[in-house]
Amino acid sequence: MKYSRQREVILEEVKSRYDHPTADMIYKAVLEKIPNISLGTVYRNLNQLVEHGLIRKILIPDDSDRFDYCLSNHQHLYCTDCKNVFDIESDVLKGIDAVIEKETNYTILSHEMVFTGFCERCNRKKD
Amino acid sequence: MKYSRQREVILEEVKSRYDHPTADMIYKAVLEKIPNISLGTVYRNLNQLVEHGLIRKILIPDDSDRFDYCLSNHQHLYCTDCKNVFDIESDVLKGIDAVIEKETNYTILSHEMVFTGFCERCNRKKD
Protein backbone atom coordinates (compact mmCIF):
# COMPACT_ATOMS: atom_id res chain seq x y z
CA MET A 1 0.00 0.00 0.00
CA LYS A 2 1.26 3.42 -0.96
CA TYR A 3 1.33 5.80 1.97
CA SER A 4 -1.51 8.23 2.52
CA ARG A 5 -2.15 10.51 5.43
CA GLN A 6 -5.85 9.68 5.27
CA ARG A 7 -5.19 5.99 5.78
CA GLU A 8 -2.70 6.65 8.55
CA VAL A 9 -5.18 8.78 10.48
CA ILE A 10 -7.99 6.28 9.93
CA LEU A 11 -5.86 3.41 11.23
CA GLU A 12 -4.77 5.47 14.23
CA GLU A 13 -8.40 6.23 14.98
CA VAL A 14 -9.40 2.56 14.94
CA LYS A 15 -6.35 1.63 17.01
CA SER A 16 -7.00 4.25 19.65
CA ARG A 17 -10.58 3.46 20.54
CA TYR A 18 -12.29 0.56 22.15
CA ASP A 19 -15.91 1.14 21.27
CA HIS A 20 -15.94 -0.77 17.99
CA PRO A 21 -17.03 2.17 15.86
CA THR A 22 -19.01 2.10 12.63
CA ALA A 23 -17.55 3.54 9.42
CA ASP A 24 -19.56 6.68 9.97
CA MET A 25 -18.29 7.11 13.54
CA ILE A 26 -14.74 6.85 12.23
CA TYR A 27 -15.53 9.33 9.48
CA LYS A 28 -16.88 11.86 11.97
CA ALA A 29 -13.84 11.44 14.21
CA VAL A 30 -11.32 11.74 11.39
CA LEU A 31 -13.05 14.88 10.14
CA GLU A 32 -11.57 16.65 13.17
CA LYS A 33 -8.09 16.05 11.85
CA ILE A 34 -8.73 16.10 8.10
CA PRO A 35 -11.71 18.43 7.61
CA ASN A 36 -12.19 17.69 3.92
CA ILE A 37 -11.90 13.91 4.00
CA SER A 38 -14.76 12.15 2.29
CA LEU A 39 -16.85 9.25 3.51
CA GLY A 40 -15.90 7.28 0.41
CA THR A 41 -12.25 7.52 1.33
CA VAL A 42 -13.00 6.24 4.81
CA TYR A 43 -14.84 3.22 3.40
CA ARG A 44 -12.13 2.54 0.85
CA ASN A 45 -9.42 2.62 3.48
CA LEU A 46 -11.30 0.59 6.05
CA ASN A 47 -11.84 -2.11 3.45
CA GLN A 48 -8.21 -2.05 2.46
CA LEU A 49 -7.06 -2.26 6.05
CA VAL A 50 -9.37 -5.23 6.58
CA GLU A 51 -8.00 -6.94 3.46
CA HIS A 52 -4.47 -6.44 4.70
CA GLY A 53 -5.39 -7.84 8.08
CA LEU A 54 -4.63 -4.70 10.06
CA ILE A 55 -8.15 -4.28 11.34
CA ARG A 56 -11.22 -6.47 11.39
CA LYS A 57 -14.83 -5.99 10.52
CA ILE A 58 -17.47 -7.16 12.97
CA LEU A 59 -20.90 -8.08 11.64
CA ILE A 60 -23.76 -7.09 13.91
CA PRO A 61 -27.26 -8.52 13.55
CA ASP A 62 -29.63 -5.84 12.24
CA ASP A 63 -27.08 -3.09 12.73
CA SER A 64 -24.22 -1.66 10.71
CA ASP A 65 -20.77 -3.19 10.60
CA ARG A 66 -18.19 -2.23 13.23
CA PHE A 67 -14.43 -2.05 13.02
CA ASP A 68 -11.86 -3.20 15.50
CA TYR A 69 -8.09 -3.12 15.69
CA CYS A 70 -6.77 -6.64 15.23
CA LEU A 71 -5.46 -7.97 18.48
CA SER A 72 -5.44 -11.33 20.16
CA ASN A 73 -8.20 -13.90 19.95
CA HIS A 74 -11.19 -12.30 21.53
CA GLN A 75 -14.92 -12.33 21.02
CA HIS A 76 -17.62 -9.71 20.92
CA LEU A 77 -20.87 -9.07 22.68
CA TYR A 78 -23.56 -6.93 21.12
CA CYS A 79 -25.82 -5.48 23.79
CA THR A 80 -29.31 -5.23 22.34
CA ASP A 81 -30.19 -2.74 25.04
CA CYS A 82 -27.55 -0.02 24.60
CA LYS A 83 -26.45 -1.17 21.12
CA ASN A 84 -22.79 -1.14 22.08
CA VAL A 85 -20.21 -3.79 21.32
CA PHE A 86 -17.99 -5.15 24.10
CA ASP A 87 -14.95 -7.36 24.14
CA ILE A 88 -15.15 -10.84 25.60
CA GLU A 89 -11.88 -12.19 26.90
CA SER A 90 -12.14 -15.91 26.47
CA ASP A 91 -10.15 -18.59 24.74
CA VAL A 92 -12.92 -21.17 24.48
CA LEU A 93 -12.82 -20.72 20.72
CA LYS A 94 -9.09 -21.03 20.38
CA GLY A 95 -8.23 -23.44 17.59
CA ILE A 96 -11.84 -23.96 16.61
CA ASP A 97 -11.12 -23.53 12.90
CA ALA A 98 -8.73 -26.48 12.99
CA VAL A 99 -11.25 -28.58 14.91
CA ILE A 100 -13.98 -27.95 12.35
CA GLU A 101 -11.56 -28.59 9.52
CA LYS A 102 -10.73 -31.98 11.01
CA GLU A 103 -14.41 -32.84 11.50
CA THR A 104 -15.45 -31.87 7.96
CA ASN A 105 -14.16 -31.74 4.40
CA TYR A 106 -14.15 -27.96 4.33
CA THR A 107 -11.19 -25.64 4.35
CA ILE A 108 -11.67 -23.12 7.12
CA LEU A 109 -9.94 -19.78 6.72
CA SER A 110 -11.60 -17.80 9.48
CA HIS A 111 -14.80 -17.30 11.38
CA GLU A 112 -17.08 -14.53 12.52
CA MET A 113 -18.75 -14.71 15.87
CA VAL A 114 -20.89 -12.30 17.79
CA PHE A 115 -22.77 -12.98 20.98
CA THR A 116 -26.01 -11.14 21.58
CA GLY A 117 -27.23 -10.27 25.02
CA PHE A 118 -26.85 -7.63 27.71
CA CYS A 119 -23.72 -5.89 28.95
CA GLU A 120 -22.90 -5.46 32.64
CA ARG A 121 -24.37 -2.01 32.83
CA CYS A 122 -27.65 -2.93 31.20
CA ASN A 123 -27.81 -6.05 33.36
CA ARG A 124 -27.66 -3.88 36.48
CA LYS A 125 -30.31 -1.50 35.15
CA LYS A 126 -32.75 -4.39 35.07
CA ASP A 127 -32.47 -5.08 38.83
CA MET B 1 -49.53 -13.84 14.56
CA LYS B 2 -52.71 -13.69 12.57
CA TYR B 3 -52.79 -16.23 9.78
CA SER B 4 -51.83 -15.23 6.28
CA ARG B 5 -51.34 -17.38 3.23
CA GLN B 6 -48.29 -15.32 2.28
CA ARG B 7 -46.55 -16.10 5.54
CA GLU B 8 -47.49 -19.76 5.35
CA VAL B 9 -46.01 -20.12 1.87
CA ILE B 10 -42.87 -18.19 2.83
CA LEU B 11 -42.30 -20.40 5.85
CA GLU B 12 -42.88 -23.54 3.78
CA GLU B 13 -40.36 -22.29 1.25
CA VAL B 14 -37.67 -21.75 3.89
CA LYS B 15 -38.46 -25.10 5.49
CA SER B 16 -38.25 -27.01 2.25
CA ARG B 17 -34.86 -25.88 1.01
CA TYR B 18 -31.35 -26.39 2.23
CA ASP B 19 -29.45 -23.72 0.31
CA HIS B 20 -29.83 -20.91 2.84
CA PRO B 21 -31.57 -18.52 0.46
CA THR B 22 -31.52 -14.74 0.51
CA ALA B 23 -34.76 -12.76 0.88
CA ASP B 24 -34.76 -12.17 -2.84
CA MET B 25 -34.35 -15.87 -3.63
CA ILE B 26 -37.33 -16.62 -1.41
CA TYR B 27 -39.31 -13.86 -3.07
CA LYS B 28 -38.64 -15.28 -6.54
CA ALA B 29 -39.62 -18.79 -5.42
CA VAL B 30 -42.82 -17.68 -3.70
CA LEU B 31 -43.82 -15.70 -6.79
CA GLU B 32 -44.53 -19.06 -8.45
CA LYS B 33 -47.28 -19.75 -5.95
CA ILE B 34 -48.47 -16.22 -5.23
CA PRO B 35 -47.81 -14.26 -8.42
CA ASN B 36 -48.68 -10.85 -6.99
CA ILE B 37 -46.82 -11.07 -3.69
CA SER B 38 -44.55 -8.11 -3.05
CA LEU B 39 -40.95 -8.09 -1.93
CA GLY B 40 -41.92 -5.93 1.05
CA THR B 41 -44.28 -8.62 2.27
CA VAL B 42 -41.51 -11.21 2.01
CA TYR B 43 -39.17 -9.06 4.08
CA ARG B 44 -41.86 -8.28 6.65
CA ASN B 45 -42.71 -11.94 7.07
CA LEU B 46 -39.13 -13.17 7.19
CA ASN B 47 -38.41 -10.67 9.94
CA GLN B 48 -41.49 -11.71 11.85
CA LEU B 49 -40.64 -15.38 11.54
CA VAL B 50 -37.15 -14.63 12.84
CA GLU B 51 -38.56 -12.69 15.78
CA HIS B 52 -40.85 -15.58 16.63
CA GLY B 53 -37.95 -18.00 16.44
CA LEU B 54 -39.31 -20.08 13.60
CA ILE B 55 -36.45 -19.33 11.25
CA ARG B 56 -33.04 -17.79 11.68
CA LYS B 57 -31.10 -15.14 9.87
CA ILE B 58 -27.50 -15.85 8.96
CA LEU B 59 -25.11 -12.92 8.57
CA ILE B 60 -22.60 -13.31 5.77
CA PRO B 61 -19.48 -11.14 5.52
CA ASP B 62 -19.82 -8.77 2.55
CA ASP B 63 -22.88 -10.54 1.23
CA SER B 64 -26.60 -10.36 1.88
CA ASP B 65 -28.31 -12.10 4.76
CA ARG B 66 -29.53 -15.68 4.38
CA PHE B 67 -32.40 -17.49 6.02
CA ASP B 68 -32.57 -20.95 7.45
CA TYR B 69 -35.24 -23.06 9.07
CA CYS B 70 -34.48 -23.39 12.77
CA LEU B 71 -33.28 -26.85 13.56
CA SER B 72 -30.73 -28.30 15.93
CA ASN B 73 -27.46 -26.69 16.87
CA HIS B 74 -25.48 -26.45 13.70
CA GLN B 75 -23.00 -24.04 12.18
CA HIS B 76 -22.53 -22.53 8.75
CA LEU B 77 -19.74 -22.30 6.23
CA TYR B 78 -19.66 -19.55 3.66
CA CYS B 79 -17.64 -20.62 0.65
CA THR B 80 -15.89 -17.54 -0.72
CA ASP B 81 -15.42 -19.33 -4.01
CA CYS B 82 -18.97 -20.36 -4.98
CA LYS B 83 -20.70 -17.99 -2.50
CA ASN B 84 -22.90 -20.75 -1.16
CA VAL B 85 -23.68 -21.48 2.47
CA PHE B 86 -23.30 -25.01 3.83
CA ASP B 87 -24.26 -26.67 7.08
CA ILE B 88 -21.63 -27.81 9.49
CA GLU B 89 -22.68 -30.66 11.73
CA SER B 90 -20.66 -30.19 14.87
CA ASP B 91 -21.43 -29.84 18.52
CA VAL B 92 -18.18 -28.16 19.54
CA LEU B 93 -20.16 -25.03 20.26
CA LYS B 94 -22.84 -26.73 22.30
CA GLY B 95 -23.40 -24.85 25.53
CA ILE B 96 -20.98 -22.09 24.63
CA ASP B 97 -23.38 -19.33 25.65
CA ALA B 98 -23.51 -20.69 29.17
CA VAL B 99 -19.73 -20.99 29.29
CA ILE B 100 -19.26 -17.36 28.27
CA GLU B 101 -21.93 -16.28 30.72
CA LYS B 102 -20.06 -17.99 33.54
CA GLU B 103 -16.75 -16.42 32.49
CA THR B 104 -18.12 -12.88 32.21
CA ASN B 105 -20.72 -10.56 33.69
CA TYR B 106 -22.76 -10.48 30.53
CA THR B 107 -26.10 -12.08 29.86
CA ILE B 108 -25.84 -14.16 26.70
CA LEU B 109 -29.02 -14.72 24.76
CA SER B 110 -27.63 -16.15 21.55
CA HIS B 111 -24.75 -16.06 19.15
CA GLU B 112 -24.10 -15.78 15.46
CA MET B 113 -21.30 -17.73 13.91
CA VAL B 114 -20.19 -18.18 10.34
CA PHE B 115 -17.05 -19.88 9.16
CA THR B 116 -15.44 -18.66 5.96
CA GLY B 117 -13.49 -20.95 3.67
CA PHE B 118 -14.02 -23.41 0.86
CA CYS B 119 -16.63 -26.11 0.46
CA GLU B 120 -15.81 -29.68 -0.58
CA ARG B 121 -16.53 -29.06 -4.23
CA CYS B 122 -14.41 -25.93 -4.46
CA ASN B 123 -11.65 -27.68 -2.53
CA ARG B 124 -11.56 -30.41 -5.17
CA LYS B 125 -11.51 -27.87 -8.00
CA LYS B 126 -8.25 -26.53 -6.63
CA ASP B 127 -6.41 -29.84 -7.00
Added chain:
DNA sequence: ATTCTTGCAAAGAGTTTGCATAATA
Protein backbone atom coordinates in the same frame (compact mmCIF):
# COMPACT_ATOMS: atom_id res chain seq x y z
C1' DA C 1 6.62 9.02 -15.30
C1' DT C 2 3.77 5.82 -13.32
C1' DT C 3 0.89 4.25 -10.05
C1' DC C 4 -2.04 4.80 -6.24
C1' DT C 5 -5.20 7.76 -3.68
C1' DT C 6 -8.34 11.47 -3.10
C1' DG C 7 -12.82 14.30 -2.98
C1' DC C 8 -16.96 14.66 -4.96
C1' DA C 9 -21.21 13.20 -6.41
C1' DA C 10 -23.96 9.90 -8.25
C1' DA C 11 -25.42 5.30 -8.25
C1' DG C 12 -26.14 0.87 -6.25
C1' DA C 13 -27.81 -2.85 -3.27
C1' DG C 14 -30.55 -4.31 0.20
C1' DT C 15 -34.16 -3.30 3.20
C1' DT C 16 -37.84 -0.66 5.45
C1' DT C 17 -41.97 2.14 5.66
C1' DG C 18 -46.40 4.97 4.75
C1' DC C 19 -50.66 4.38 3.01
C1' DA C 20 -55.04 2.85 1.37
C1' DT C 21 -57.09 -1.65 0.75
C1' DA C 22 -58.02 -6.37 1.97
C1' DA C 23 -58.13 -10.36 4.90
C1' DT C 24 -58.45 -12.48 9.51
C1' DA C 25 -60.35 -13.13 14.15
Added chain:
DNA sequence: TATTATGCAAACTCTTTGCAAGAAT
Protein backbone atom coordinates in the same frame (compact mmCIF):
# COMPACT_ATOMS: atom_id res chain seq x y z
C1' DT D 1 -65.73 -4.41 14.39
C1' DA D 2 -60.98 -4.29 15.62
C1' DT D 3 -56.79 -5.86 14.42
C1' DT D 4 -53.32 -7.40 11.54
C1' DA D 5 -51.51 -8.13 6.84
C1' DT D 6 -51.04 -6.84 2.00
C1' DG D 7 -49.36 -4.57 -2.50
C1' DC D 8 -47.34 -0.81 -4.20
C1' DA D 9 -44.09 2.63 -4.44
C1' DA D 10 -41.25 5.70 -2.39
C1' DA D 11 -37.81 6.40 0.89
C1' DC D 12 -33.97 5.17 3.51
C1' DT D 13 -29.40 3.45 5.07
C1' DC D 14 -25.21 1.84 4.13
C1' DT D 15 -21.75 1.23 0.86
C1' DT D 16 -19.52 1.33 -3.60
C1' DT D 17 -17.92 3.45 -7.85
C1' DG D 18 -16.57 6.61 -11.96
C1' DC D 19 -13.97 10.36 -12.75
C1' DA D 20 -10.74 14.12 -12.98
C1' DA D 21 -7.30 16.03 -9.96
C1' DG D 22 -3.64 15.36 -6.65
C1' DA D 23 0.00 12.83 -4.04
C1' DA D 24 3.42 9.25 -3.51
C1' DT D 25 7.08 6.33 -5.38
